[in-house]
Amino acid sequence: MASDRIFGLVVIAVALAFIASALAMQTSFLTDPVGSKTFPLIIGGVALLASFVVVLKPDADPVWPGVETFLRLGFALSVLIGYAYALKPMGFLIPTAIAAGVLSYQITPRRGPALLTGLGLSGGLYVLFKFGLGLGLVGLPKAIFG
Amino acid sequence: MELLSNLGLGFSVALTPLSLFLAVVGCFMGTIIGALPGLGPSNGVAILIPLSFSLGLDATSALVLLTSVYYGAMYGGRISSILLNIPGDEPALMTTLDGYPMAKAGRAGDALVLSGVASFVGGFFATIGLMVLAPLLARAAYFFGPSEYFALYLLAFTTLGGITSKNQAKALIAACIGLGIAMIGLDNTTGMPRFTFGNLHLMDGVDFLVAIVGLFAIAEVFFFIESHGLNSAIGVKVDKVTIPLRDIIKSGWTMARSTVIGFLAGVLPGAGASLGSFMAYAAEKSIAGPSGSFGKGDPRGIAAPEAGNNAAAAGALVPMLTLGVPGSGTTAVLLALLMTLNITPGPTLFADKPEVVWGLIASLFIANVVLLIMNVPMVKIFVKILSVPAWVLLPGVTMISFVGIYSLTGSYFDLLLMIAFGAAGYFLRKLEVPTVPIIMGILLGGHMEDSLRRSMVISGGDWTHLFNSSISIGLWVAAIGGLVAPLFLRRLVKRPVPHAMDLED
Numbered sequence: 001m002a003s004d005r006i007f008g009l010v011v012i013a014v015a016l017a018f019i020a021s022a023l024a025m026q027t028s029f030l031t032d033p034v035g036s037k038t039f040p041l042i043i044g045g046v047a048l049l050a051s052f053v054v055v056l057k058p059d060a061d062p063v064w065p066g067v068e069t070f071l072r073l074g075f076a077l078s079v080l081i082g083y084a085y086a087l088k089p090m091g092f093l094i095p096t097a098i099a100a101g102v103l104s105y106q107i108t109p110r111r112g113p114a115l116l117t118g119l120g121l122s123g124g125l126y127v128l129f130k131f132g133l134g135l136g137l138v139g140l141p142k143a144i145f146g
Numbered sequence: 147m148e149l150l151s152n153l154g155l156g157f158s159v160a161l162t163p164l165s166l167f168l169a170v171v172g173c174f175m176g177t178i179i180g181a182l183p184g185l186g187p188s189n190g191v192a193i194l195i196p197l198s199f200s201l202g203l204d205a206t207s208a209l210v211l212l213t214s215v216y217y218g219a220m221y222g223g224r225i226s227s228i229l230l231n232i233p234g235d236e237p238a239l240m241t242t243l244d245g246y247p248m249a250k251a252g253r254a255g256d257a258l259v260l261s262g263v264a265s266f267v268g269g270f271f272a273t274i275g276l277m278v279l280a281p282l283l284a285r286a287a288y289f290f291g292p293s294e295y296f297a298l299y300l301l302a303f304t305t306l307g308g309i310t311s312k313n314q315a316k317a318l319i320a321a322c323i324g325l326g327i328a329m330i331g332l333d334n335t336t337g338m339p340r341f342t343f344g345n346l347h348l349m350d351g352v353d354f355l356v357a358i359v360g361l362f363a364i365a366e367v368f369f370f371i372e373s374h375g376l377n378s379a380i381g382v383k384v385d386k387v388t389i390p391l392r393d394i395i396k397s398g399w400t401m402a403r404s405t406v407i408g409f410l411a412g413v414l415p416g417a418g419a420s421l422g423s424f425m426a427y428a429a430e431k432s433i434a435g436p437s438g439s440f441g442k443g444d445p446r447g448i449a450a451p452e453a454g455n456n457a458a459a460a461g462a463l464v465p466m467l468t469l470g471v472p473g474s475g476t477t478a479v480l481l482a483l484l485m486t487l488n489i490t491p492g493p494t495l496f497a498d499k500p501e502v503v504w505g506l507i508a509s510l511f512i513a514n515v516v517l518l519i520m521n522v523p524m525v526k527i528f529v530k531i532l533s534v535p536a537w538v539l540l541p542g543v544t545m546i547s548f549v550g551i552y553s554l555t556g557s558y559f560d561l562l563l564m565i566a567f568g569a570a571g572y573f574l575r576k577l578e579v580p581t582v583p584i585i586m587g588i589l590l591g592g593h594m595e596d597s598l599r600r601s602m603v604i605s606g607g608d609w610t611h612l613f614n615s616s617i618s619i620g621l622w623v624a625a626i627g628g629l630v631a632p633l634f635l636r637r638l639v640k641r642p643v644p645h646a647m648d649l650e651d
Binding site: 003004007011015018021022025026027032033034035036038039040043044046047049050051053054057059062064065069072073076077080081083084085087088092096099100101103104105106107108110113114117118120121122125129133134135136137 | 197200201312313315316318319322323325326329333335336338340341364367368370371372535536537538540541542544545546548549552553558561562565568569572576577578579594595598599602603605606607
């Protein structure tokens with residue numbers, strides 16, 4: 001109940017922002033009968049209507065995980081974000097080993113297998129992508145080799 | 147005769163050593179992807195698109211590879227249904243109902259072989275149906291102008307929301323999210339930026355591959371972290387694999403009927419394989435009546451959904467190829483593939499690029515035969531692979547997704563966007579908001595708006611032009627009916643759902 005109501009309200013807010021942004025859009029001198037605004041306005045309107053329905057007739061709540069699980073999910077999320085930033089400057093091997101190992105540990109918390117998964121995936125996928133499939137991956141940080 | 151010569155052209159494309167090799171590789175990978183719980187055809191094909199693209203495969207080869215993966219995943223889904231009582235993907239859900247009881251009764255091998263044969267029958271004959279129906283529909287599609295296309299896109303969204311989801315309002319919201327995302331970037335007609343908030347990365351819009359991989363693959367990782375990767379131990383033993391001829395013969399008619407039902411369900415835009423397997427199972431159950439032991443390991447209860455979902459997989463390609471409107475999540479992903487390869491599906495595809503269409507159809511036949519061989523004598527190999535633990539599998543999937551998207555665009559911004567889609571996908575699926583309409587919205591949003599605007603240019607801004615032909619009126623009626631009818635039908639038809647599953651097909 002509550003989850004759907006919150007979701008519906010969030011969608012209403014986003015839809016209103018979308019509509020406002022569409023109305024504020026600059027138009028060009030090149031226009032057609034419909035213009036750049038109309039279709040986004042229709043989308044925003046339909047979303048608004050549908051989210052009112054969700055707010056008024058919410059489904060039963062899903063089973064949300066506990067605080068601890070949410071923290072772990074948040075941690076996994078930040079590891080992925082860090083990985084995205086690290087991939088270019090740090091090369092493929094080191095960030096991949098860390099990210100894969102951490103994810104593995106998050107799924108099943110055992111140190112040994114997680115370490116092996118990280119190292120194995122990093123090395124194995126590098127060989128597969130670089131030599132098997134011929135993708136242009138950079139293995140190690142450029143700084144090491146100058 | 148024209149059909150045969152076209153098919154000959156197709157086989158001349160598909161029987162080259164490279165294509166055959168790709169078909170075998172694709173079938174093998176697809177079966178594994180389908181068999182692993184949590185990875186279905188949509189996420190399997192989704193993570194492979196960027197890779198096949200950066201490998202530099204030409205259009206036909208990439209299509210052969212990925213449709214083999216698609217068919218393979220449809221076959222593979224049944225393995226975990228039967229052995230783990232967890233569907234590998236949503237269409238394989240119905241197979242758990244009789245597959246797992248049969249396996250528990252010590253007939254796991256028989257169940258695997260029977261379902262493999264049923265998958266073959268469904269897939270093979272439905273591919274013949276595709277071959278016959280698609281060119282006819284492509285011819286009819288020449289009568290489609292912009293206003294008809296607009297109504298058709300609408301139909302795809304409403305049937306997707308109506309038939310396959312539990313809550314129409316949420317499906318509509320999902321479609322709007324997708325369409326809204328499609329609006330980001332430069333406006334095609336006027337060249338003005340829309341919804342970019344001054345961010346240069348957003349000028350080109352949001353790449354649908356980023357969204358697909360995020361919503362399908364990355365979101366799955368969060369689910370596995372939440373569940374601690376439980377539920378992946380094989381509960382039953384596979385002793386020896388024999389061919390249960392009696393069961394196969396006994397379920398012959400079941401397979402035939404289910405193929406027809408599944409194919410028709412697949413052709414409906416927005417319905418897809420899940421509906422096909424569900425309807426086939428329900429029909430067989432009512433035909434068998436009290437004489438059947440459905441739900442307790444009836445062989446027909448395995449043959450029906452498997453023939454049905456594989457037939458639907460082929461059927462779903464009909465609207466995708468001829469009209470450019472996908473019938474399911476996975477065909478939406480295949481549509482994304484075609485668009486990445488600069489192939490515009492639609493009636494002109496059959497005239498302009500016959501080698502692509504017929505090569506694809508020929509490779510579907512080849513894939514079916516390869517899959518029959520892989521899935522009957524070699525089924526034990528896949529049973530072994532099923533025991534890959536989640537704590538290796540999921541990090542692997544994540545890393546492959548990252549490399550795929552990164553090698554496609556080389557931009558960290560797209561990786562961040564992919565992660566954002568993954569996190570959003572987690573919450574949306576928790577709230578039972580379907581993610582397939584989002585993908586369809588991103589894919590079709592631009593086309594839908596273009597057809598609306600073109601139709602208005604033709605009529606000079608007269609909105610009644612949208613209803614000017616009998617085709618478009620029919621499509622509008624069907625679209626509204628597709629959205630409203632399930633509200634009433636839902637009371638009549640109750641889905642027998644053993645698990646709370648919300649994977650896409």
